[in-house]
Amino acid sequence: MGVAATQLCRLPDQGAGPGQASGWLRRLSRETPGVAGDVDQWRAGRAGGCVGSRRPDWPTGAAGFAGLRLCRNHRGLSRAPQPHRHSVLQPADRSAVSGRRKRANDPEPAVGHHPVVSRDDAVLPARLRCADPLPAAPESALGQAPDDTRHRSRMMDIDLLSNIFYAMVRCGTPLLLVALGELICEKSGVINLGQEGMMLFGAVIGFIVALSTGNLWLGVLLAMLAGMLLSALFALVALVFNANQVATGLALTIFGVGLSSFVGAAWVGKPLSGFEPVAIPFLSDIPLIGRMLFAQDLLVYLSFALFALVAWALLKSRVGLIIQAVGENPDAASAMGLPVLRVRTLAVLFGGAMAGLAGAYLSLAYTPMWAENMSAGRGWIALALVVFASWRVWRLLLGAYLFGLASILHLVAQGIGLAIPSNLLAMLPYVATIIVLVLLSRDALRTRLYAPVSLGQPWRAGH
DSSP states (O other): OOOOGGGGGGSOOTTSSTTOOOTHHHHHHHHSTTTHHHHHTSOTTSOOTTTTOOOOOOOOOSSOOTTOOOOOOTTSOSSOOOOOOOTTTSOOOHHHHOOOSSSOOOOOOBOOOOSSOOSOBOOOOTTOSSOOOOOOOOHHHHSSOHHHHHHHHHHHHHHHHHHHHHHHHHHHHHHHHHHHHHHHHHHTTOOOOOHHHHHHHHHHHHHHHHHHHSOHHHHHHHHHHHHHHHHHHHHIIIIISOOOHHHHHHHHHHHHHHHHHHHTGGGTTOOOOOOOOOOOTTGGGSTTHHHHHHSSOHHHHHHHHHHHHHHHHHHHSHHHHHHHHHHHOHHHHHHTTOOHHHHHHHHHHHHHHHHHHHHHHIIIIISOSOOTTTTTTHHHHHHHHHHHTTTOHHHHHHHHHHHHHHHTHHHHHHHHTOOOOHHHHHTHHHHHHHHHHHHHHHTHHHHHHHSOTTTTOOOOTTO
């Protein structure tokens, strides 16, 4: 059988692997003249020619190639082939990938058709058993090293918490001011439900005075006087004429809301440069609590001082003992020579001044403008807050800031991207107020234990 040398590379060899030169192919090379020399020039044990090269067949010419040295295939294997593996795990067939005749193809992924593995087969570079590992992303591409990224993420979390605490204190300040005044009032045995009306009236008066004169502190002072004016009206009706305190307080709220809307109708929406935050050096840089406590406006600092003053007065001073004695048993206090009516009147006036100060904070610092009903029910929340705190001053501070946190949850949710309707979150403070009142009503014995004994009861001298 005559076989051209150029056709030897097309004949399968025994062993079905590259680099194999045994069996009848070697015998054929010895028996066929002109072929043995060509075959003997192939290197044993090395992949050469087109045996096992997995390349497509080249066109066969008519002329013989006797005496032409056959160079080894640069894509061949330099050692014995690896055992048969799964089709997905072994390299792609170059005959299906290359298909070239004159030059190398442009690099592109091999198309895979495996029923399980959905990705394309890996095309390995020449003379390599595995692909090069992916290079590490440079810092210039990422902008930050991994450690710097984690550090930056932690700093962002700290900044977010710091901003939340800062807003919590700002939103809880008017609640704290009103609740402090109501606490003193109720400790003396008087319940004043007119906090909402006094707060709104103080807010509009403070705004008008500050905008007209340019003096913010004068606006604060007159706002407190406006609150005291309405509280004096309450004291006259409820304490002097012994009207029902609950009904009088509700009437005062309605009157204060209407009066503030009437007086401030021409001042709605006018801008005002209110109180700006004043950061205390070094202290404001403390993580988490620095901005919350030491980067607030002056009215917030004033609320801290007033809280400390009220706490000291109730717990450590003789004034606090007198107020609590009048609230617990006015007859016994009167028998001891204490001016019960005067003490209760002063307590009511103090509550009105604190409500006016809270209103001034709303219109001069929190949102420096005037709008109708801008208190948004904070007076009612403060009333529930006193009961929630069990008439204890330290619990009052904690409760005020907790309600302040509930008031800003809709802003926090928007900041972190929660898909929750803002209106649903905005009503959380009022829902929390209802829940607190329901829980307290279930434990009526404990409520009566901490509440002043004569709370809401009228008192007359000599009766």
